[in-house]
Amino acid sequence: MRHQDTAAGVGHQPTFEELGTPLRDVTFVVVDLETTGTRAADSQITEIGAVKVRGGQVLGEFQSLVNPGREVPAFVARLTGITTALVATAPAIDLVLPSFLEWAHDCVLVAHNAPFDVGFLKAAASGLGYAWPGFPVVDTVPLARRVVTRDEAPNHKLSTLARLFRAQVTPEHRALADARATVDVLHGLLDRLGAMGVTHLEDLATAADPVPPDVRRKRHLADSLPEAPGVYLFKGPGDEVLYVGTSTNIRRRVRSYFTAAERRRRITEMVRIAQHVTPVVCATPLEAAVRELRLITEHEPRYNRRSKHPERHTWVRLTDEPYPRLSLVRDVRPGAAHIGPFGSRRVAQAAVDALHDALPLRQCSLRLAAVSRAAGSPCALAGMGRCSAPCTAVESPDAAYATVARVAADVLTGDPSPVVQALADRIGRLAAQERFEEAGQVTERLRAYVQGAGRAQRLAPLAACAELVAARPAPAGPGQLPGADGGWELVVVRHARLAATAVTLPGQDPLPVVDALRATAETVDAPVPPAPACHPEEAALVLSWLESPGVRLVHTSAPWSLPVRSALSHADLADVSGEVRQRITTMAPC
Structure with a gap:
């Protein structure tokens, strides 16, 4: 077994979901396998070869023959040169695979026809009782189909692409040589994709799908947005609001509009019109959801479909x-x-x-x-x-x-x-x-x-309550264990309308923050219950938050309760015979 790193300090590589990573900062592990057959279910690995690269530079290589525990078929020996005698003294997969997985930790796997190579690696891990690390995977075959035309190459085989991109190594059905050739192919493909606006990891995740060039080019609209929870507003040439959305990570969500992950025609039309995106960072997800609703009601964006007119209820x-x-x-x-x-x-x-x-x-x-x-x-x-x-x-x-x-x-x-x-x-x-x-x-x-x-029975008590203050444990921050003290999410609700919200720091006394929130919260005029002093959908969002697990009431100016025998106890129509309901739904003629 041989592996070496020629550069130290390989950084953490995020997954595809952690958007916004430039490709030059991504650490790729380009891997190739040789096996005794084509199906992972009844074949074994005979060789693993891999090259670790970042920013166009080779950081290290990994190569090892693997004893498959069985004879190597003659046709495989003729194709690869790997014979039964050659692998007889090689280490078994239970020794090679852990070393490879550790060496490739926190990297993005790349392979030519990735389902084959990754499928064998997953099968080997499963056979040894290891949980698959869940590497992000890039397959160079669909990328080549995206950017290499039939006029340039008759097919998308590794040997054909290696000639096209003038790879320094000729593929020869040996794992390390093929991995080295795939590195040159990958760099050639990335050069072409860069001209199409594919410059970040999340772009690469969907680069094999066709995205209109004019849409992909607008991904720069997300470059300066914060990676924070809140609301975002797509705006047109006249600064008119075209669309309002919300996300736990504004930058990540907005970038997704410029990839193939976005398939809605009307949203693609909106992106073509949009000139810039305005973020509104919010303290809590509840505040973000409420602000989104209020902005939709205020601006009536033509590309939003949710309710904009509370007066129509x-x-x-x-x-x-x-x-x-x-x-x-x-x-x-x-x-x-x-x-x-x-x-x-x-x-x-x-x-x-x-x-x-x-x-x-x-x-x-x-x-x-x-x-x-x-x-x-x-x-x-x-x-x-x-x-x-x-x-x-x-x-x-x-x-x-x-x-x-x-x-x-x-x-x-x-x-x-x-x-x-x-x-x-x-x-x-x-x-x-x-x-x-x-x-x-x-x-x-x-x-x-x-x-x-x-x-109405849920809304009425909250609409009548002049002020309600509640708290919920905030999610643990990065690096904290689940359940660790992450501070508190605090809300002030007046007549069912969100009047103020804040998040305390871990270990911070929340009561002074509660006092400050109550002093500075929005003044809300009393409505006529059961109507809330806000859009009914906002009241529903607030109620959902208040009824979520872990919420504690800190202060309330009036009792917040429901009738014991309320309509909510019949919400599932439990009093209608289950047998009758079944007959209605299953025996009714079409």
Whole structure:
């Protein structure tokens, strides 16, 4: 076995995910194997040869014959010159492989037809019980297909490419010689790829895929961006915001837009228009997600698809009238029960239909006085028992309808069991009659109602809370063990809106930071619960964070709680028979 390093101090080589590494700083290990056959499942390695290079300079070489523990087939001996006698005294793979893996540690593996060589190395590691280190791998074959035309070379074999790039060593089916030839081929390919804008490690990871040259050339837009969590804004020629995104590493994420990893046509169109990218560094991932949402709402970028218009969310209101009814509205008013918000009017209407299926609420939009001098004419729904017909009451208010209205208010703001049970019974009857399509429709209505009621019941306590301060252990920093003291993520929430956030240093007392946050947090006017004082999606982000594991409440100005028997307890429609649900989903005709 022979290996040597001709340069000391080989630096740490990041993986492809750690973007932004110039190719000149990447340490490559170009490897080639000779084997007894073509399949790792039933063949063995007979020779390993490798060359370590960085910045065009050879740092070291590794070469060893390997005793395969079996005879070398005659055709392999004729091709490679490696005979059974030659490898009889060579070390076995259990001695050679650990040395190679240690020598190649923290490098990027390169091979010509990499699946073959890496496949044998992985199989050998698995056979010895070693975990594969997970080297980043570069295959020179697809790179050659990308930049070498048929006019230049009839094929992409190593021998053909070695002649094209005037390699100093001729491939001869011996591992070290072939690895040396592959080094020259790699450098030749990198020279051509550099002219196409492939100058960093992450570019090389996707260089074999076609990327429009005008898109790849714009990768410089990410060069000055920070490697920090936050929000990024692609801006056009007139400084208009084209697209807003968020990431835990702004520079890494923005660079990915200029590689083949980005396949969305509309985003590729956006990148062609973009002139620069503005970063907004954020203290926590929650702040980044909230800022992204606010910026989308503010600028309405044409290439963002998520909700930009909170005013378009729909609520279901039980009106404040002598004889209340359900109404679809855009805003929340005091003195009335609401559920929602719903992302679309269609889903909100489904929730209304669910309530009408269970309760005999009036569905007309007439204005009815509490006391009428003359009875009105009942509608068809009254004749079907689906409306208690308060329009027919004279001389005194309709006490029966008052009871129905109280039940409706209760199921909107509290326990939804009456509606859930009524609709579950109806679904069961429909399924028993094999009316599966109707049963499925009722199920969708029930689901819309339960989700809307649950959403309002989650929002209402937080929207009513003037101030809530919470803390969560911050993730351990680089070099720290999992679970180590990484400080605290702190948030101040006012009426469901993120008003301030910060991260304390490891070992730092968080309470003075909490006091400073509360003193400097954004002033938020009180909304009408259950509507939050922010975009409903922002409130959902805040709630998700508050309900995540490890969060501790530091201060709250009002109780933050949910009803014991709330709609959330029915979020999975557990009260609808599992057997009935299965029959609806599996037996319904196509």
